[in-house]
Amino acid sequence: MAQNDTDQDANLARSAAADPAGPAAIEVSRLVKVYKKTRAVDDVSFRIARGSITGLLGGNGAGKTTTIAMIMGLVLPTSGHVEVLGHPMPQQSAEVLGRMNFESPYVDMPMRLTVRQNLTIFGRLYAVENLTERIARLACDLDLNEFIDRPNGKLSAGQKTRVALAKALINQPELLLLDEPTASLDPDTADWVREHLQTYRKAHDATILLASHNMLEVERLCDRVIILKRGRIEDDDSPDGIMARYNRATLEEVFLDVARGRVRETEP
Amino acid sequence: MSGLVLHRGISAHRIGAMILRYWYLLLSSWPRLLELLYWPTMQVITWGFLQTYVAQNANFFARAGGTLIGAVILWDILFRGQLGFSISFLEEMWARNLGNLMMSPLKPIEFLLALMVMSLIRLAVGVIPMTLLALFLFHFNFYGLGLPLIAFFCNLIFTSWSVGIFVSGLVLRHGLGAESIVWTLMFALMPLACVYYPVKVLPHWLQHVSWTLPPTYVFEGMRSLLIDQVFRTDLMVSALLINAVLLLASFAAFLALLNSARRHGSLLGGGE
Numbered sequence: 390m391a392q393n394d395t396d397q398d399a400n401l402a403r404s405a406a407a408d409p410a411g412p413a414a415i416e417v418s419r420l421v422k423v424y425k426k427t428r429a430v431d432d433v434s435f436r437i438a439r440g441s442i443t444g445l446l447g448g449n450g451a452g453k454t455t456t457i458a459m460i461m462g463l464v465l466p467t468s469g470h471v472e473v474l475g476h477p478m479p480q481q482s483a484e485v486l487g488r489m490n491f492e493s494p495y496v497d498m499p500m501r502l503t504v505r506q507n508l509t510i511f512g513r514l515y516a517v518e519n520l521t522e523r524i525a526r527l528a529c530d531l532d533l534n535e536f537i538d539r540p541n542g543k544l545s546a547g548q549k550t551r552v553a554l555a556k557a558l559i560n561q562p563e564l565l566l567l568d569e570p571t572a573s574l575d576p577d578t579a580d581w582v583r584e585h586l587q588t589y590r591k592a593h594d595a596t597i598l599l600a601s602h603n604m605l606e607v608e609r610l611c612d613r614v615i616i617l618k619r620g621r622i623e624d625d626d627s628p629d630g631i632m633a634r635y636n637r638a639t640l641e642e643v644f645l646d647v648a649r650g651r652v653r654e655t656e657p
Numbered sequence: 658m659s660g661l662v663l664h665r666g667i668s669a670h671r672i673g674a675m676i677l678r679y680w681y682l683l684l685s686s687w688p689r690l691l692e693l694l695y696w697p698t699m700q701v702i703t704w705g706f707l708q709t710y711v712a713q714n715a716n717f718f719a720r721a722g723g724t725l726i727g728a729v730i731l732w733d734i735l736f737r738g739q740l741g742f743s744i745s746f747l748e749e750m751w752a753r754n755l756g757n758l759m760m761s762p763l764k765p766i767e768f769l770l771a772l773m774v775m776s777l778i779r780l781a782v783g784v785i786p787m788t789l790l791a792l793f794l795f796h797f798n799f800y801g802l803g804l805p806l807i808a809f810f811c812n813l814i815f816t817s818w819s820v821g822i823f824v825s826g827l828v829l830r831h832g833l834g835a836e837s838i839v840w841t842l843m844f845a846l847m848p849l850a851c852v853y854y855p856v857k858v859l860p861h862w863l864q865h866v867s868w869t870l871p872p873t874y875v876f877e878g879m880r881s882l883l884i885d886q887v888f889r890t891d892l893m894v895s896a897l898l899i900n901a902v903l904l905l906a907s908f909a910a911f912l913a914l915l916n917s918a919r920r921h922g923s924l925l926g927g928g929e
Contacts, residue, residue: 422922424922454925458924461760462759463760464925479919499752501686502681502682506681510674510675510678511674513671513673513674514671540685556757
């Protein structure tokens with residue numbers, strides 16, 4: 390009986406997390422991406438509520454980066470439909486690109502330019518008003534002042550991540566897409582970045598979608614987790630709901646179960 | 658959120674941001690500045706002495722003073738114009754910054770307009786000292802070509818942008834593995850554009866091919882001006898018409914290659 394109650398609670402929590410009410414920041418339906426003979430993303434559908442933090446979890450090659458790239462319009466889907474902040478992508482990307490931003494290990498910022506120069510250029514691209522004040526604010530919030538006039542190429546990995554985060558926040562985006570935001574960071578800097586993301590979300594009611602391998606990060610930050618495996622959605626729920634269903638204490642254990650094909654305790 | 662908006666949502670603010678980005682880069686790197694000056698200087702010195710030698714030993718060249726050195730300078734406008742465009746584009750690939758730009762509100766047309774402005778700036782840095790060197794060392798006053806120079810310059814720069822836009826699209830689609838095309842494609846035009854000799858030197862069938870290239874009209878026009886002192890307006894108008902078609906075609910090709918890059922996921926990597 391107690392087990393049944395837990396299952397029911399988990400399923401209720403799942404339906405609330407996986408099918409959120411309110412306006413959607415991202416709506417993805419039946420998304421497919423095929424590269425030659427590989428189905429990188431295979432019939433993926435989800436809806437992300439505005440103001441939420443959602444984690445895309447999955448091993449290497451699960452389709453996280455391709456899914457995010459299709460949401461951004463960097464990759465065209467083979468089939469399916471993506472809508473961002475109410476606009477179909479990439480057809481109406483001009484309507485939304487100024488209202489969103491991203492950070493990814495697949496891109497860098499110009500190495501020879503100083504941090505200030507880089508932020509000035511991106512601020513101008515995003516038509517940020519009072520740019521000097523905005524850069525000063527970010528430099529203060531993200532602790533960039535010590536190296537703000539140093540070329541980007543001369544920074545440590547942790548400093549570069551903070552600069553990339555400053556660039557991602559320069560236009561105060563309503564939607565932030567983050568691909569491995571704390572990869573290659575020491576635990577202290579990673580924790581600091583997570584804290585900043587939480588503060589930003591609360592202050593701006595922003596929506597954040599992040600792809601990560603770091604289970605602790607996802608557990609701590611996310612209201613909802615979408616687990617991808619071989620391009621398909623394997624599970625979609627709140628972190629607590631998923632852990633309850635797999636009868637595991639941590640998302641790390643759930644991840645290993647999914648990766649190794651172990652069956653969850655209750656079917657969604 | 659504001660900014661000067663040009664035709665159909667094209668923002669001068671964003672174009673200015675991109676020009677500032679390349680300006681910062683030029684100022685931060687003396688080897689980049691040196692590279693702009695080095696090769697044009699070597700070109701004008703080598704060809705200037707050759708012209709002097711030939712003029713001393715051949716009546717025709719003595720009469721047609723400046724045709725070789727004039728051709729060198731005009732060729733450099735064509736070649737450097739394209740390189741100035743393409744290298745600014747390659748800087749984004751080398752810096753792995755293209756994803757940031759493609760995800761920003763910057764539109765492809767704004768990106769291309771910024772690259773065009775940068776090609777003019779880089780060209781000015783390289784070619785103006787070259788023309789001054791030609792004046793002081795070989796007494797060839799390039800600016801003495803007068804108003805026709807504007808027609809020559811515009812036609813050459815339009816062709817260089819068309820080639821630059823097309824090769825940038827190829828690099829966008831195929832990654833840095835296609836980088837060598839940036840450096841070599843213009844040289845494929847060189848024999849056909851009749852830079853140093855008149856079109857009539859070519860076999861008859863090849864002359865038809867040659868006349869499809871706008872630079873051919875410019876180099877023929879320059880020879881007509883220097884040898885016969887006649888400015889051929891008809892040649893310049895023909896070149897302008899072909900250039901208009903080439904620019905439109907190259908822009909369409911760039912958009913098609915950009916879409917293809919999006920389909921193949923090339924914008925995520927951009928590597929080899």
